[in-house]
Amino acid sequence: MDGATLTMPLLAVEGLTKRYGSRIGCADVSFDLWPGEVLGIVGESGSGKSTLLSCLAGMQAPDTGAVLWEGRDVLAFPEAERRRLMRGDWAYVHQNPRDGLRMGVSAGGNVGERLMAVGARNYAAIRDMAIDWMGRVEIGPDRIDDRPSAFSGGMQQRLQIARNLVTGPRLVFMDEPTGGLDVSVQARLLDLLRGLVRDLGLSVVIVTHDLAVVRLLADRLMVMKEGRVIEAGLTDQVLDDPQHAYTQLLVSSVLQV
Amino acid sequence: MSDYNFAYLDEQTKRMIRRALLKALAIPGYQVPFASREMPMPYGWGTGGVQVTAACLTPHDRLKVIDQGADDTTNAVSIRRFFQRTAGVEVTERTAEATVIQTRHRIPEHPLTEGQILVYQVPIPEPLRFLEPRETETRKMHELEEYGLMHVKLYEDIARHGEIATSYAYPVRVEGRYVMDPSPIPKFDNPKLAGNPAIQLFGAGRESRIYALPPYSDVVSLDFEDHPFVASKADHDCDLCGAGSSYLDEVITDDRGSRMFVCSDTDFCNSRQAEGHRGRLSTEAA
Amino acid sequence: MIHIENLSKTFTLHNQGGAVLHVMAGATLHVGRGECVALTGRSGSGKSTLMRMIYGNYRAASGSLLVAGLDMVTAQPRQVIALRRDTLGYVSQFLRVVPRVPAIEVVAEPLLRRGVPGGQARDRAATLLSRLNIPERLWSLSPTTFSGGEQQRVNIARGFAHAFPVMLLDEPTASLDAANREVVLTLIEDAKAAGAAILGIFHDEAARDRICDRRVDVTHFTPGLAA
Numbered sequence: 001m002d003g004a005t006l007t008m009p010l011l012a013v014e015g016l017t018k019r020y021g022s023r024i025g026c027a028d029v030s031f032d033l034w035p036g037e038v039l040g041i042v043g044e045s046g047s048g049k050s051t052l053l054s055c056l057a058g059m060q061a062p063d064t065g066a067v068l069w070e071g072r073d074v075l076a077f078p079e080a081e082r083r084r085l086m087r088g089d090w091a092y093v094h095q096n097p098r099d100g101l102r103m104g105v106s107a108g109g110n111v112g113e114r115l116m117a118v119g120a121r122n123y124a125a126i127r128d129m130a131i132d133w134m135g136r137v138e139i140g141p142d143r144i145d146d147r148p149s150a151f152s153g154g155m156q157q158r159l160q161i162a163r164n165l166v167t168g169p170r171l172v173f174m175d176e177p178t179g180g181l182d183v184s185v186q187a188r189l190l191d192l193l194r195g196l197v198r199d200l201g202l203s204v205v206i207v208t209h210d211l212a213v214v215r216l217l218a219d220r221l222m223v224m225k226e227g228r229v230i231e232a233g234l235t236d237q238v239l240d241d242p243q244h245a246y247t248q249l250l251v252s253s254v255l256q257v
Numbered sequence: 258m259s260d261y262n263f264a265y266l267d268e269q270t271k272r273m274i275r276r277a278l279l280k281a282l283a284i285p286g287y288q289v290p291f292a293s294r295e296m297p298m299p300y301g302w303g304t305g306g307v308q309v310t311a312a313c314l315t316p317h318d319r320l321k322v323i324d325q326g327a328d329d330t331t332n333a334v335s336i337r338r339f340f341q342r343t344a345g346v347e348v349t350e351r352t353a354e355a356t357v358i359q360t361r362h363r364i365p366e367h368p369l370t371e372g373q374i375l376v377y378q379v380p381i382p383e384p385l386r387f388l389e390p391r392e393t394e395t396r397k398m399h400e401l402e403e404y405g406l407m408h409v410k411l412y413e414d415i416a417r418h419g420e421i422a423t424s425y426a427y428p429v430r431v432e433g434r435y436v437m438d439p440s441p442i443p444k445f446d447n448p449k450l451a452g453n454p455a456i457q458l459f460g461a462g463r464e465s466r467i468y469a470l471p472p473y474s475d476v477v478s479l480d481f482e483d484h485p486f487v488a489s490k491a492d493h494d495c496d497l498c499g500a501g502s503s504y505l506d507e508v509i510t511d512d513r514g515s516r517m518f519v520c521s522d523t524d525f526c527n528s529r530q531a532e533g534h535r536g537r538l539s540t541e542a543a
Numbered sequence: 544m545i546h547i548e549n550l551s552k553t554f555t556l557h558n559q560g561g562a563v564l565h566v567m568a569g570a571t572l573h574v575g576r577g578e579c580v581a582l583t584g585r586s587g588s589g590k591s592t593l594m595r596m597i598y599g600n601y602r603a604a605s606g607s608l609l610v611a612g613l614d615m616v617t618a619q620p621r622q623v624i625a626l627r628r629d630t631l632g633y634v635s636q637f638l639r640v641v642p643r644v645p646a647i648e649v650v651a652e653p654l655l656r657r658g659v660p661g662g663q664a665r666d667r668a669a670t671l672l673s674r675l676n677i678p679e680r681l682w683s684l685s686p687t688t689f690s691g692g693e694q695q696r697v698n699i700a701r702g703f704a705h706a707f708p709v710m711l712l713d714e715p716t717a718s719l720d721a722a723n724r725e726v727v728l729t730l731i732e733d734a735k736a737a738g739a740a741i742l743g744i745f746h747d748e749a750a751r752d753r754i755c756d757r758r759v760d761v762t763h764f765t766p767g768l769a770a
Contacts, residue, residue, distance in 0.1 A: 117405025187642040245557030
């Protein structure tokens with residue numbers, strides 16, 4: 001739990017670069033993530049934040065750089081081990097719940113899939129676990145046999161989170177998890193995420209363009225522009241005392257309510 | 258005889274198929290791609306099974322062809338005639354006497370023996386297909402033994418029907434490695450897949466895949482600890498031969514809903530009747 | 544516990560022609576255990592700026608700033624995060640919370656973050672809310688719907704939930720009635736007696752005289768204002 005006394009970060013990213021032909025996806029990105037930390041990555045569309053996230057999560061292969069998980073380079077992992085990581089210690093929450101859920105499978109089956117993937121073979125136990133996790137994301141047990149297509153957008157997103165957290169991952173990647181939701185639904189989801197992060201000691205890399213989201217969730221912040229990290233630090237320090245011209249513009253552009 | 262090469266296919270094609278069969282036997286349950294040929298029958302009529310049979314037949318073989326257990330249905334009759342004309346091999350309806358048996362959706366009731374070859378017609382060889390439509394992804398899942406999704410399907414069955422409602426094409430794990438679709442045989446037949454002395458070959462013509470179970474393979478039907486696999490059948494005896502342990506077809510006999518249950522395996526039923534066994538609806542003249 | 548030497552702060556406004564504002568220079572200040580120091584100086588002289596630099600919201604331009612032994616000018620973010628979780632508390636003037644979170648959870652959160660069991664953390668939160676006269680029927684509601692005074696008291700309860708060894712207080716008694724003001728002053732006195740190093744901004748002169756050992760006039764650190 002105590003990040004200050006550990007000697008090795010959970011995730012260490014070194015010089016990550018991804019080009020699309022002559023265009024830069026992300027360039028020379030480096031950072032450390034310590035256990036229990038939430039790192040926000042902000043920037044406008046095309047800033048490279050989504051490219052960075054997909055390179056980190058192994059959905060795209062970067063051109064150069066290293067992603068060290070507990071000191072070992074994930075990019076050099078054999079496919080089998082990388083995928084085992086993705087359904088064990090890592091999880092990925094998509095912006096659109098349809099990308100992260102099986103829409104033709106019941107809510108219980110969606111939550112249970114990762115359990116069955118790691119060898120759970122007792123139906124009653126899987127179901128109990130699914131009900132427990134649905135409860136944690138505030139979905140009633142009576143909805144366990146309904147398909148996600150019958151759920152509201154906010155509920156689908158909460159189901160996706162339950163599905164990802166059921167196997168107790170230590171690192172969760174989130175791509176705009178509150179995007180596309182109503183403001184009131186967003187608030188509920190943010191509160192839920194904060195509680196889960198705190199109670200489970202999760203480390204999170206969250207990509208968003210919403211500064212209010214990172215203000216509430218993230219301990220640390222990286223600001224990206226044109227594929228590069230232009231400023232990084234404590235979230236409130238970056239937002240309250242931005243050093244870079246672009247960050248100042250970004251912060252001053254937010255409507256105060 | 259005809260002007261066709263023995264068993265219709267040319268020798269190079271048969272060699273190609275035999276190589277695929279050998280590979281399939283070497284890696285039980287693994288789907289081997291092969292260059293499936295156009296056959297003089299529509300897809301869905303057993304083009305995969307026919308090609309495998311053609312590659313296995315020798316002039317000394319005795320062939321049996323069944324469709325859902327019956328020797329006398331259209332599909333069985335036409336394939337049997339096809340090989341009579343193109344290979345000139347002997348044919349039989351007796352399971353015990355056949356050296357090669359091509360089957361659609363059943364395993365004969367009479368126990369198979371060493372030296373026999375059972376060829377299955379397979380419509381869709383990929384057991385993960387209905388859960389994961391991408392072929393690239395299903396291949397990766399087999400490669401990495403990521404079979405959690407198979408249990409999601411069974412989970413959904415129990416959640417919706419209170420039990421595993423999959424009654425045919427029930428998925429199995431072969432030798433603790435590959436998950437395999439046993440073709441649409443009733444799950445009643447699943448236990449016969451395991452430890453069988455015969456060679457079991459599976460051919461999917463449209464999908465260009467061959468897979469196999471060598472004799473005495475370890476084959477386990479997937480299930481949950483608290484919802485174990487059950488090989489079920491209709492809770493009746495055969496109305497013709499009185500057999501209590503064979504797989505039964507339900508036959509509607511008139512417009513008022515009267516029905517009878519008869520062995521789906523016609524050879525098994527006929528043999529029992531010849532031995533004097535009688536069922537509920539047997540006429541004494543039979 | 545707080546050691547500040549010759550600290551300066553500038554803001555560079557890149558989007559306004561790169562204008563550089565020198566808002567603080569030569570700030571020097573020490574606060575020891577069990578000591579309460581008041582920052583004084585007129586509005587705009589930089590009291591809040593100094594508090595934010597100590598908390599790590601603002602980056603220093605030069606000088607040295609140590610909090611409980613941690614050099615805030617060079618500290619890694621994770622060190623600052625750990626410091627804020629365990630050692631350094633801050634009661635700001637305004638409550639900033641996630642909407643929809645009940646008041647009792649808001650108050651218990653600093654304890655939950657430190658791994659205190661839920662029941663124990665909520666008991667402590669309930670005790671504080673009671674002391675600060677927040678009616679129990681409000682505990683399960685989000686403080687975003689509360690009056691200004693109620694929000695301020697929730698904020699104070701949250702700030703005192705964990706006994707931080709170093710505390711920053713920004714106008715803790717503003718907008719409070721006499722009874723609640725008394726409760727807050729007692730909380731501060733208790734913290735002080737328990738050895739906390741406290742630095743605060745108090746416009747309430749009577750309160751300042753009662754609890755503060757020393758005053759530091761930040762006007763001396765404000766370029767252009769210093770005599």
